[in-house]
Amino acid sequence: MHRLIETGAHFDESEEGGLELTREGGHHRRRIAHAGGDATGAEISRALVEAVRARGLRTIENALVLDLLTDADGRTAGVSLHVMGEGQHDGVGAVHAPAVVLATGGMGQVFSATTNPSVSTGDGVALALRAGAEVSDLEFVQFHPTVLFLGPDAEGQQPLVSEAVRGEGAHLVDAGGVRFMVGQHELAELAPRDIVAKGIMRRMREQDVEHMFLDARHFGAAMWEHRFPTILAACRAHGIDPVTEPIPIAPAAHYASGGVRTDAQGRTTVPGLYACGEVACTGVHGANRLASNSLLEGLVYAERIVEDIAAVHAANGLHARVPAPVERPETPAHPLQSPEARFAIQRAMTNGAGVLRSADSLEKAAEQLQRLHTDAREALTENGKTAEPGVDTWEATNLLCVARVLVAAARVREETRGCHWREDRPDRDDTAWRRHIVVRLNPDRTLAVHTTDTADFPPTRQPLQEQ
Missing domain, CATH: 3.50.50.60 (FAD/NAD(P)-binding domain)
Structure with a gap:
């Protein structure tokens, strides 16, 4: 500092x-x-x-x-x-x-x-x-519990309503004004993020609604303007005035x-x-x-x-000698995804690997992601075609790569731990899963998934499965 x-x-x-x-x-x-x-x-x-x-x-x-x-x-x-x-x-x-x-x-x-x-x-x-x-x-x-809800069809970046707002005394409430986090954790609204996010999601399911509310009207205008000017401006830009009304919120990837x-x-x-x-x-x-x-x-x-x-x-003299890179093959090993694939990836991940996960939801997500990967790979193998290179296709390709790895790891970890919540495996299992899941990419672009103890680096691999 x-x-x-x-x-x-x-x-x-x-x-x-x-x-x-x-x-x-x-x-x-x-x-x-x-x-x-x-x-x-x-x-x-x-x-x-x-x-x-x-x-x-x-x-x-x-x-x-x-x-x-x-x-x-x-x-x-x-x-x-x-x-x-x-x-x-x-x-x-x-x-x-x-x-x-x-x-x-x-x-x-x-x-x-x-x-x-x-x-x-x-x-x-x-x-x-x-x-x-x-x-x-x-x-x-980690899914942040309090993100400004902009509607059920809103996609992409959503305004964050900082945890510090709750730290200064804002309350999470449902449409009836009930503080539903009271009694769920000793810190209520200031419980760890995974607990608050799950509490919000459960309340939304119970009431069949799309969002909850964050109520900080008791702050008054002066505190909002001094302590949270950025959040105040973001809310007002979307037609919500936190000084006079509760803020609609829902969890989002953070x-x-x-x-x-x-x-x-x-x-x-x-x-x-x-x-x-x-x-x-x-x-x-x-x-x-x-x-x-x-x-x-x-x-x-x-x-x-x-x-x-x-x-x-510097001790090895590498700053004076830049290694010569090996030439890459003209045909890319990774077929590029179309820009439209970005939205398919996001929907599959939100539905299958979001706040609340299960074996069924993760399997569906894995199948959808594998289909995108396979279709692009077959098109490249059969006729040498891939999506046109550019920022949108490069980013979509990267998203598919990390999404496949995330889902593979989430399917392997058959327990609930921290911000990984398995509805079908609600308990933490320290005997089997107090370990890291490590993934690397094989030369044929399948995923090699292993576990390792915390102290190991590079890790002593224990094979689990190839995906």
């Missing part, structure tokens, strides 16, 4: 001059510093981006990373990428480097409704899988606790490839991420990665 402040980040202060703290889900006391009322992430990003630019480091913006380049020994040699708005629609360039750090964010767009922006299409996880890296715990997707498997220094199972932030699975989040630990993970592991690159790679 001190180094962030020294870098230029401005956090909200109390009247006494210290950091102003708030509570979020699962917290028993105020422990979260915030900035701009409800714009903490934006403020930290602003300060760090300005610090990077002030040091004259070269940045390429609006770029979509495509694939990892490797040398003849399988070591990282750079990435291929597409810079949007420059060159051809399907133009691809490359950056050669002995080390690559994935910090590509999440995969929320794999579901119909999410708090994630439209670019959160699992690109980093898909890249890592195609490069032969292992991913872990992808079944643990944060992936799993991702590219790394060790404590952010190293993946591919030499020279690192990952940090939401794209990574460091183990920090366990099966159910605690609110605001995303910033902690991104910042801490970013520092560790930089230290490792400086200590290991």
Whole structure:
């Protein structure tokens, strides 16, 4: 925190001059510093981006990373990428480097409704899988309980109503004004996110309705404008005034606790490839991420990665010798999905692998995803045709890749743990499942699924099944 402040980040202060703290889900006391009322992430990003630019480091913006380049020994040699708005629609360039750090964010767009922006299409996880890296715990997707409900047909990014609103005393109620979370957990509305999301979903099913409400009218206009200006503006932009009426809310996909498997220094199972932030699975989040630990993970592991690159790679002289990447075959191993496939993937995932899952729902999702994969692969094999290269097809292809892995892991984990909720397996099973599920992509593009103990890295594989 001190180094962030020294870098230029401005956090909200109390009247006494210290950091102003708030509570979020699962917290028993105020422990979260915030900035701009409800714009903490934006403020930290602003300060760090300005610090990077002030040091004259070269940045390429609006770029979509495509694939990892490797040398003849399988070591990282750079990435291929597409810079949007420059060159051809399907133009691809490359950056050669002995080390690559994935910090590509999440995969929320794999579901119909999410708090994630439209670019959160699992690109980093898909890249890592195609490069032969292992991913872990992808079944643990956190659904944020309180996302602004914009209607049953709303798709894509939905406005988030921060947990801090409940931390400051807002109540979850149904249409009759009943606080249904009271009695379900000692923290009521501030129970861990999976418990609150499930409580909302159950109440919605009981009453056959599409949303619940978050009531913070007692805050008053002054508190809304000072503490939650961004949320207030988002609600009003959609015709809802939290000062005078309850906010309609429903759960939506929010944060992936799993991702590219790394060790404590952010190293993946591919030499020279690192990952940090939401794209990574460091183990920090366990099966159910605690609110605001995303910033902690991104910042801490970013520092560790930089230290490792400086200590290991510089010592080996790799900065002076960039590995030569091996040439790729002209025919792609992964057929591209059509842009329309994105919506089919999202519907399959929302219906089959959402907040509440079962063996039947996951099987249906797996079948639908496999059909998309098989159809595109057969078209490529039989007549050499694939969807036209471009951002929309690359993103749809990445979404299908991560969706298949997520569903495969969720089918294997026959228990309920953290934010992975199996209606047909409602109990936690520590005897069989206090383990990580690790997935990698075979050369023939089938999935190899294994389990491993927490301490193993690289993992000691115990085969479960090939999918």
